[in-house]
Amino acid sequence: MKKRLSPVSLARTLWLFPLALALAGFLLLKHSTPVKASTTLGQPIANLTSFELTLFNGGFPVFDRTWSLISGVGPVFTQANCAVCHASPVIGGGSPGNLRKDELFATTNSDGSFNNLASEGGPLLQDQSVKEFKTNCPTPGEVIPPSPPFPLPATIFDPRLPPQAYGMGLIDSIPDSAIIAEAQAQQSNPQFGISGMANMIMDEAGNVRP
Ligand code: HEC
Numbered sequence: 001m002k003k004r005l006s007p008v009s010l011a012r013t014l015w016l017f018p019l020a021l022a023l024a025g026f027l028l029l030k031h032s033t034p035v036k037a038s039t040t041l042g043q044p045i046a047n048l049t050s051f052e053l054t055l056f057n058g059g060f061p062v063f064d065r066t067w068s069l070i071s072g073v074g075p076v077f078t079q080a081n082c083a084v085c086h087a088s089p090v091i092g093g094g095s096p097g098n099l100r101k102d103e104l105f106a107t108t109n110s111d112g113s114f115n116n117l118a119s120e121g122g123p124l125l126q127d128q129s130v131k132e133f134k135t136n137c138p139t140p141g142e143v144i145p146p147s148p149p150f151p152l153p154a155t156i157f158d159p160r161l162p163p164q165a166y167g168m169g170l171i172d173s174i175p176d177s178a179i180i181a182e183a184q185a186q187q188s189n190p191q192f193g194i195s196g197m198a199n200m201i202m203d204e205a206g207n208v209r210p
Contacts, residue, residue: 042166045169075129078125079128085101085102098161104125105117107154126142176209
């Protein structure tokens with residue numbers, strides 16, 4: 001028998017589709033020749049193919065969409081729209097007025113190792129819940145009161161400001177050698193005692209790169 005998706009899981013499945021398209025677009029862009037930055041913040045970069053432009057135009061409304069109970073938000077969440085936090089100075093940007101943020105919570109185990117409190121819904125504090133709209137929802141949002149005792153067994157709290165979410169692909173246009181050379185130059189001549197380092201991570205082809 002064919003399994004029918006409930007409206008909620010169907011909506012969940014559908015919203016993954018544009019994200020998958022956006023990821024495909026990112027990988028495609030990564031392998032194209034160096035790109036030129038857009039002259040307008042939050043807009044597509046110059047010289048996109050029509051397929052890439054379709055990906056941008058498909059992803060943008062998903063980013064700026066307010067998700068509802070039917071489209072699958074919850075049971076706990078931070079905000080129902082990405083652009084609530086990524087909005088300044090334009091959609092996709094940083095925190096409006098530095099007022100919107102995420103809070104991470106965690107603790108250490110008795111042996112000193114890190115515990116992200118996944119059992120408590122960690123490490124991301126999701127302070128809103130659909131309980132407000134669905135009284136039978138058993139899950140309240142996770143809330144940290146301003147002073148102890150905390151309802152969560154957390155000892156580490158880390159408020160984070162949203163960075164801008166656009167322009168990431170442009171970093172891939174900087175040659176790896178230039179990033180490494182800049183880090184080395186800063187380390188041998190730190191300004192005010194501060195120097196950057198190349199954050200080496202594995203790319204999709206398994207190569208460890210800055
Ligand atoms: C409640 C505020 C909030 C909402 C809503 C939110 N974000 Fe973020 N976002 C953040 C914060 C804070 C960070 C930085 C996290 C960190 O530094 O650990 C972040 C980081 C990111 C990054 C990484 C940027 C980088 O430099 O690595 C991307 C991409 C991103 N968000 C996309 C999204 C998308 C897509 C959505 C919607 C599905 C979304 N965000 C919704 C607060 C938010």
